[in-house]
Amino acid sequence: MKKSQKRFFVVIGKRPIRGFSKTRLAKELGEERSFCLYDAFIKDFFKNLELIQRTGGFLKRNLGNIELFVTPSEKQSIAYFEDILTKLDLDHFRIRFQVKKKFFERLKLVFKEINLENDSSFIHLTGTDIPDFPFHFLDQRFFHDLQTEDVIIGPDDDGGFYYLGMNSKFYDLFENIDSLVLDNESVSQVLINQCKKIGLRVRLMEKWSDIDTLLDLKKCIKRGNNHKIENTLRVCKDKGINL
Numbered sequence: 001m002k003k004s005q006k007r008f009f010v011v012i013g014k015r016p017i018r019g020f021s022k023t024r025l026a027k028e029l030g031e032e033r034s035f036c037l038y039d040a041f042i043k044d045f046f047k048n049l050e051l052i053q054r055t056g057g058f059l060k061r062n063l064g065n066i067e068l069f070v071t072p073s074e075k076q077s078i079a080y081f082e083d084i085l086t087k088l089d090l091d092h093f094r095i096r097f098q099v100k101k102k103f104f105e106r107l108k109l110v111f112k113e114i115n116l117e118n119d120s121s122f123i124h125l126t127g128t129d130i131p132d133f134p135f136h137f138l139d140q141r142f143f144h145d146l147q148t149e150d151v152i153i154g155p156d157d158d159g160g161f162y163y164l165g166m167n168s169k170f171y172d173l174f175e176n177i178d179s180l181v182l183d184n185e186s187v188s189q190v191l192i193n194q195c196k197k198i199g200l201r202v203r204l205m206e207k208w209s210d211i212d213t214l215l216d217l218k219k220c221i222k223r224g225n226n227h228k229i230e231n232t233l234r235v236c237k238d239k240g241i242n243l
Helices: 023-029 031-056 059-063 075-087 103-117 168-174 187-197 214-222 230-238
Strands: 007-014 065-071 093-097 122-127 150-155 161-167 201-204
Touching: 007 031, 007 059, 007 103, 023 031, 023 214, 031 075, 031 230, 065 075, 065 103, 075 093, 103 122, 103 168, 150 187, 161 168, 161 187, 168 187, 187 201, 214 230
Parallel strands: 007 065, 007 122, 065 093, 150 201
Antiparallel strands: 122 161, 150 161
């Protein structure tokens, strides 16, 4: 990777709203518990981002500016995320709204929008529902020998992916992928197949997972990074969530 290449850390997130965010988790734990948990996930996520930037040194440059693409498209969404980042003294961030389209169509527009502003930049992409996101994976070794044609995918346990890293100029990669995702094929595998079709080299990271269900929450806690999920653990205790 060229040292001069601009980088962006793109975070996709919903503002916590009862009945809107973490609906699968709400079916198991109820809307109030799910609402409080998701708020905790987001706060833990950005707390860990601030910590790794403050203590990791080179990582702040490697990750790049923070770009949040949020829903719903309301000023309250901007205020919510802005408040969290400002309190943590996270700077160099911008908040935008996501468009209402299918998943990969939204990803295409995110990559295309950033590419139009900063041609051929490198984009890290993840979501706010991973309170213990493995920022340590994105260390200096991650960038060693990274080529323009590389696509880095962090697969999760349910067939999707928790992280995607690639050059913004390949945004057409996402064209029509939504129609290719079938019930019997994982989202990450469809993405891998599309990369190979157009000659992009895929690198896989270690498995991790976001939190959509109670089982996912238990996996997160079992990973043993309790110092990273203090807000999440506090909500579990306060709301009587038996883990």
